[in-house]
Amino acid sequence: MSSNHPKGSAEYINRLNKIKVLNLIRESREISRAEIVKRTGLSAPTITRIVDSLINIEQLAEQVGIGESKGGRPPVIVKFRGDDSYVIGIDWGRTHIYAILSDLDGNTLLAHDIKTNPTDGFEADLRLVSKIIEKLIFKSGVNKKKLRGIGVAAAGFHNKTTDVIEYSPNFNWENVDIRKPLTELFDVPVFVDNVSRVMAQGELMYGVGETYKDFVFINIGYGIGSGIILNGEPFFGFEGIAGEIGHNKIHSNAPAGIVCACGKIDCLECYASGRGISKLASEKLKYYPNSSLNKLDELTTQIIAEKAKAGDELALFLFNQAADYLGVSIAFIANLLNPAVIVLGGKVANAGSFFTERIRTVFQREVIQQPARSIDLIQSKLGNEAAAIGAVSLILNEVLNLRE
Known part of the structure; x- marks a missing residue:
C-alpha cells in the first residue's frame, strides 16, 4: 500500500487507522472486533471495513472463531496472520x-x-x-x-x-x-x-518488547554496539549511526594505548569485545607463564571464558577488566537516556554469570538510582539468534x- 498520501487526507487517515488496528491485532494475539472498537475508539462500521480489508486484501489477519456471548451477538475473533508469510x-x-x-x-x-x-x-x-x-x-x-x-x-x-x-x-x-x-x-x-x-x-x-517499550540493547560480541529503543521505536540519530558505544574512549591519559580497528586509541572494544579480549590474551601470555591459556593452539573468546570460569588468572583478569569497563560505559548510557531497562546480548554476553554479574555490580554502583526508580540489566530473550x-x-x- 502506498504511503504517499497528503497528511489529513481521507486516504492518509484510513491508512493510519489500519496500521493502528493491525498492530493491535498482532499484539493481542487474538481479539474480537468489538474489543478493537473499544480499544481504538473507532466506530464499529470503520472497524468492520478495516478488518475485512486486512483479511481479504492485505491477507494479514484471519477470523479464527466466535467468542462466548455475554448477551447479544457473539463476538467475532480475529488474529494476526503471520504463519503464511x-x-x-x-x-x-x-x-x-x-x-x-x-x-x-x-x-x-x-x-x-x-x-x-x-x-x-x-x-x-x-x-x-x-x-x-x-x-x-x-x-x-x-x-x-x-x-x-x-x-x-x-x-x-x-x-x-x-x-x-x-x-x-x-x-x-x-x-x-x-x-x-x-x-x-x-x-x-x-x-x-x-x-x-x-x-x-x-x-x-x-x-522483551512484550514488557518494555523503552530500552537499550547492548551487543557484546566480536565488536560492541548498542541499539536504542525509545517509545517503541528504534532511534537512529541524524544519519543512522547512533549507538556506537564500542568506539567511545575509556582511557583518557594512557601514554601508549591500544589502537582500535576504527583507528582511534583505547576504545571500549579494545578491552571488552570478543576481538579485544582475544587480542589482549595473546599479548599478555608472556607475563602469565603458568596460565592454562599457554597450552592452547587457538585463543578464542569462548575458550578464554571457559578458562576464566575454571579460575585461570589471566582469563579471569581479562573478563573482569572487560566487565568493569562495560559496567561504567553502560551506566553512562543509562544516565543519559533513562531507559526502563538495559538488555545484554551478543555471544560474549553469554560467557557466563560470573561475567554478567560483575557487569551488573559495577553498573549498579555507577548508575543514578532513586528509591522510586531502578534500572536493571536483563539478558536478551532471543539469545544468539x-x-x-x-x-x-x-x-x-x-x-x-x-x-x-
Missing part, C-alpha cells in the same frame, strides 16, 4: 553467516550457518549470502510469492540516508551497498541495518506499517 533474516558476521527462514510470527522454519574466511572480502561474502538465500528457499519449498522480504544485520556505520555501510571496522568495508544487489537478485524488498540496532528491534518485536530474528523484524516492521 515468509521472511529471510541474515546475521552477516565476521566469522560466520547465519541465516533463517521464518514466518512473520517469528517461528524459525529453516536455518543455515556457515563459517566464513574473514580475508575473503565483501564480494565473496555477498556470493555466499546469495547462495544461502537460494538454499533456504529451495529446501523449505515455500512459495516465493509469499516471501515478504529479506532482512540483513551487519556490523558497521550504516547511513540511513544513503542506505550504505559507510565503514565497518569489523569487516574493513567502505561504502558497501548490500541492499541493491540482493534486491536485484531476488526481486523482493531488502532492508539492511546495523547489527546492534537490528538485535534491539528483534527484542522489541519478539522478545537475536541478530537473525532481528533481521526478520525489519520486514515485519514494514508489514505492520503497510509499507511493503
Whole structure:
C-alpha cells in the first residue's frame, strides 16, 4: 500500500487507522472486533471495513472463531496472520553467516550457518549470502510469492540516508551497498541495518518488547554496539549511526594505548569485545607463564571464558577488566537516556554469570538510582539468534506499517 498520501487526507487517515488496528491485532494475539472498537475508539462500521480489508486484501489477519456471548451477538475473533508469510533474516558476521527462514510470527522454519574466511572480502561474502538465500528457499519449498522480504544485520556505520555501510571496522568495508544487489537478485524488498540496532528491534518485536517499550540493547560480541529503543521505536540519530558505544574512549591519559580497528586509541572494544579480549590474551601470555591459556593452539573468546570460569588468572583478569569497563560505559548510557531497562546480548554476553554479574555490580554502583526508580540489566530473550530474528523484524516492521 502506498504511503504517499497528503497528511489529513481521507486516504492518509484510513491508512493510519489500519496500521493502528493491525498492530493491535498482532499484539493481542487474538481479539474480537468489538474489543478493537473499544480499544481504538473507532466506530464499529470503520472497524468492520478495516478488518475485512486486512483479511481479504492485505491477507494479514484471519477470523479464527466466535467468542462466548455475554448477551447479544457473539463476538467475532480475529488474529494476526503471520504463519503464511515468509521472511529471510541474515546475521552477516565476521566469522560466520547465519541465516533463517521464518514466518512473520517469528517461528524459525529453516536455518543455515556457515563459517566464513574473514580475508575473503565483501564480494565473496555477498556470493555466499546469495547462495544461502537460494538454499533456504529451495529446501523449505515455500512459495516465493509469499516471501515478504529479506532482512540483513551487519556490523558497521550504516547511513540511513544513503542506505550504505559507510565503514565497518569489523569487516574493513567502505561504502558497501548490500541492499541493491540482493534486491536485484531476488526481486523482493531488502532492508539492511546495523547489527546492534537490528538485535534491539528483534527484542522489541519478539522478545522483551512484550514488557518494555523503552530500552537499550547492548551487543557484546566480536565488536560492541548498542541499539536504542525509545517509545517503541528504534532511534537512529541524524544519519543512522547512533549507538556506537564500542568506539567511545575509556582511557583518557594512557601514554601508549591500544589502537582500535576504527583507528582511534583505547576504545571500549579494545578491552571488552570478543576481538579485544582475544587480542589482549595473546599479548599478555608472556607475563602469565603458568596460565592454562599457554597450552592452547587457538585463543578464542569462548575458550578464554571457559578458562576464566575454571579460575585461570589471566582469563579471569581479562573478563573482569572487560566487565568493569562495560559496567561504567553502560551506566553512562543509562544516565543519559533513562531507559526502563538495559538488555545484554551478543555471544560474549553469554560467557557466563560470573561475567554478567560483575557487569551488573559495577553498573549498579555507577548508575543514578532513586528509591522510586531502578534500572536493571536483563539478558536478551532471543539469545544468539537475536541478530537473525532481528533481521526478520525489519520486514515485519514494514508489514505492520503497510509499507511493503
